[in-house]
Amino acid sequence: MQPERQFDFWLGEWDAVWEGGSGTNRVEMGFDGKVVQENFNAPDLIGMSVSVYDLERQVWCQTWVDNTGSYLDFTGGFENGKMTLSRDAIVKGEACKQRMVWYNITPNEFDWNWERSDDGGKTWQVKWQIKYTRQ
Numbered sequence: 657m658q659p660e661r662q663f664d665f666w667l668g669e670w671d672a673v674w675e676g677g678s679g680t681n682r683v684e685m686g687f688d689g690k691v692v693q694e695n696f697n698a699p700d701l702i703g704m705s706v707s708v709y710d711l712e713r714q715v716w717c718q719t720w721v722d723n724t725g726s727y728l729d730f731t732g733g734f735e736n737g738k739m740t741l742s743r744d745a746i747v748k749g750e751a752c753k754q755r756m757v758w759y760n761i762t763p764n765e766f767d768w769n770w771e772r773s774d775d776g777g778k779t780w781q782v783k784w785q786i787k788y789t790r791q
Contacts, residue, residue, distance in 0.1 A: 660709040662734040663692045663716070665761050669791040672698070672768075674784060681788070696722075716741060730756065737761060742777075753777050764790040 670681040679698030686693055692707040703722030710717050713731075718741050720728040730741035732755070742755035753773040760767045770784035 659714065659733070660690070660711070662709070662739065663707060665763075665766065666692065666694075666739075666758065670788045671791055672696075672786045672788055674786045680791075728754075747772075750774075755780070 664685075666683045667685055668683060670683070672679045672681050677698060677700075679696060679701070681697070682695045684693050684695075685691070690708060694703075694705040694707070696703045696705075701722060701724070703720060703726070705718050705720040707716060707718040709715075714733075715731045716733055716739070718730045720726065720730070728743060728745075730743045732739070732741035734740075737759065738761075739758040740755055742753060745752050745754045747754075753776065755771050755773075757769045757771060758766055759769070766788050768786045768788060769782050771780040771782050773780045
């Protein structure tokens, strides 16, 4: 698979369910097949991301913005059946690492984790887990 096609599994209309909540996510390919655009909608969170594969660095880059004023930027890639994008962050004045992991990927569903590491990436804690099902 060409690296710039590694996010194709995510394209489509999705129902998202997590402990205590649910939402929808519409993910489309645009800009001549070069940009993956996500539109996430839940009762307390409305957000969007754009993802591109940087051919020069051979890495995926994603930028996320939402109705809470968040701006997050990630890099990463697809390996061993998982898409993992991560970033260095400051949360409440403390340095940490954050990452998103798409896994258990099939044509009609996948799991997604929001994770945090306080030890430089040696160990990770799942902070939010979502089950995605294709509409």
